[in-house]
Amino acid sequence: MGRTSDAKQKILGAARSLIEGRGYSALGVAEICKAAGVPKGSFYYFFESKESLALAVVDEHWTAQRRDWARVLEGDGEPLQRLRGLFEETQAGQRAVQEGCGTVSGCLFGNLTLELSNQTEAVRRRLQEIFDAQVDMVETVVKEARERGDVAVVDTREAARAVVAQLEGQVMFAKLYNSTERLTPLWNNCLALLGAR
Amino acid sequence: MGRTSDAKQKILGAARSLIEGRGYSALGVAEICKAAGVPKGSFYYFFESKESLALAVVDEHWTAQRRDWARVLEGDGEPLQRLRGLFEETQAGQRAVQEGCGTVSGCLFGNLTLELSNQTEAVRRRLQEIFDAQVDMVETVVKEARERGDVAVVDTREAARAVVAQLEGQVMFAKLYNSTERLTPLWNNCLALLGAR
Structure with missing residues (x-):
């Protein structure tokens, strides 16, 4: 439970920082997960879509x-x-x-x-x-x-x-x-x- | 000469319209050329880069x-x-x-x-x-x-x-x-x- 919510926070933090730096459109899910240090499967566990x-x-x-x-x-x-x-x-x-x-x-x-x-x-x-x-x-x-x-x-x-x-x-x-x-x-x-x- | 400058204007017009609609980052050169109705080679004849x-x-x-x-x-x-x-x-x-x-x-x-x-x-x-x-x-x-x-x-x-x-x-x-x-x-x-x- 603690680790799960930690992964979600990592994705949110990485996405926020990438969006601030480069905008939203140019970002891919794979890149966000890489920056967050979480497997791509985690993304779709927490978020339906970009x-x-x-x-x-x-x-x-x-x-x-x-x-x-x-x-x-x-x-x-x-x-x-x-x-x-x-x-x-x-x-x-x-x-x-x-x-x-x-x-x-x-x-x-x-x-x-x-x-x-x-x-x-x-x-x-x-x-x-x-x-x-x-x-x-x-x-x-x-x-x-x-x-x-x-x-x-x-x-x-x-x-x-x-x-x-x-x-x-x-x-x-x-x-x-x-x-x-x-x-x-x-x-x-x-x-x-x-x-x- | 007339046709050449026409292709450049087509690329500029298509790019302007696509950038206004969806921003710059999400655009690719292929998409711009398709919207402009010009071959991709034309793009790099007129523009060094995006x-x-x-x-x-x-x-x-x-x-x-x-x-x-x-x-x-x-x-x-x-x-x-x-x-x-x-x-x-x-x-x-x-x-x-x-x-x-x-x-x-x-x-x-x-x-x-x-x-x-x-x-x-x-x-x-x-x-x-x-x-x-x-x-x-x-x-x-x-x-x-x-x-x-x-x-x-x-x-x-x-x-x-x-x-x-x-x-x-x-x-x-x-x-x-x-x-x-x-x-x-x-x-x-x-x-x-x-x-x-």
């Missing part, structure tokens, strides 16, 4: 990221400062990956959105749910900020979407220019988008 | 897009209205693709940035040059708007980057949700980022 593996990788990553986002966005402190904390954590996370492997890997969900959303409807739906949940979390903070008179937005949903879109766009550029400095303006841009300056 | 094809697809797309951007951004009219025209053209372009093939294809440069920038340095550099040029074009308009007192930004470079990042982020969501309506807020978000409201 698509179900992609969904499992996405779910595992979102479980961890949602916990991080909740800790920052639902924590103590003024609402706008919690948003600031989210950007700082994002930058620190991308910096840690860059220090480990030499390159900024970007956002797994953004990467898979552009690579896969027109290819598998199951992955598209899952990624939609995740970005909806991110926008929900940001919108809750924006509403709190508005109640305090800290921001001037009318449409809090659209404002939250703009903040998440700005985050994804700047993370894309951090990856392209392999520079986490690209994430520094997120805070000022967020204030501008929310009419807080 | 990477050099990717660069040619990127260059051809940028040549056309730069012309469109220049027409809108360097045209007549007030600076901010020209930026508005850029967003409207982007939305109309994505809508035309969606009407043709059923799905929003997103931005070819954004797609390739997330898929490829950590895999080939040549593609990374070319995409950096293209996004730098886009930011240049937007910054020129932002500076004009500032001279007229239409916007209140201090750092025009960072503001232009924020506008292009917002564009890429919202185009990502237009692709994910297969909805060009996602691009409607670009104009208001741009005004907010430029301190124009």
Whole structure:
């Protein structure tokens, strides 16, 4: 039982790392199993298909990221400062990956959105749910900020979407220019988008 | 001579369409040639490698897009209205693709940035040059708007980057949700980022 779940975790870890490095489409099951150090039979014991593996990788990553986002966005402190904390954590996370492997890997969900959303409807739906949940979390903070008179937005949903879109766009550029400095303006841009300056 | 250049254009057209639909990594040269209706030998007559094809697809797309951007951004009219025209053209372009093939294809440069920038340095550099040029074009308009007192930004470079990042982020969501309506807020978000409201 312990060994079984260990093999599943090894496959998930190897797949996550390979997808981050090279994307999903170019990967084969044999390569994933080799990187995980498990026999190919193990793969199909745990996963019906490569698509179900992609969904499992996405779910595992979102479980961890949602916990991080909740800790920052639902924590103590003024609402706008919690948003600031989210950007700082994002930058620190991308910096840690860059220090480990030499390159900024970007956002797994953004990467898979552009690579896969027109290819598998199951992955598209899952990624939609995740970005909806991110926008929900940001919108809750924006509403709190508005109640305090800290921001001037009318449409809090659209404002939250703009903040998440700005985050994804700047993370894309951090990856392209392999520079986490690209994430520094997120805070000022967020204030501008929310009419807080 | 006419037939030769015809074969090259067929390969470029087929590659562009396949890359837009399924990304670059999963494509093989044989598949591209089959879609283009040309013998495989033609491919290596025109392109050294799949990477050099990717660069040619990127260059051809940028040549056309730069012309469109220049027409809108360097045209007549007030600076901010020209930026508005850029967003409207982007939305109309994505809508035309969606009407043709059923799905929003997103931005070819954004797609390739997330898929490829950590895999080939040549593609990374070319995409950096293209996004730098886009930011240049937007910054020129932002500076004009500032001279007229239409916007209140201090750092025009960072503001232009924020506008292009917002564009890429919202185009990502237009692709994910297969909805060009996602691009409607670009104009208001741009005004907010430029301190124009």
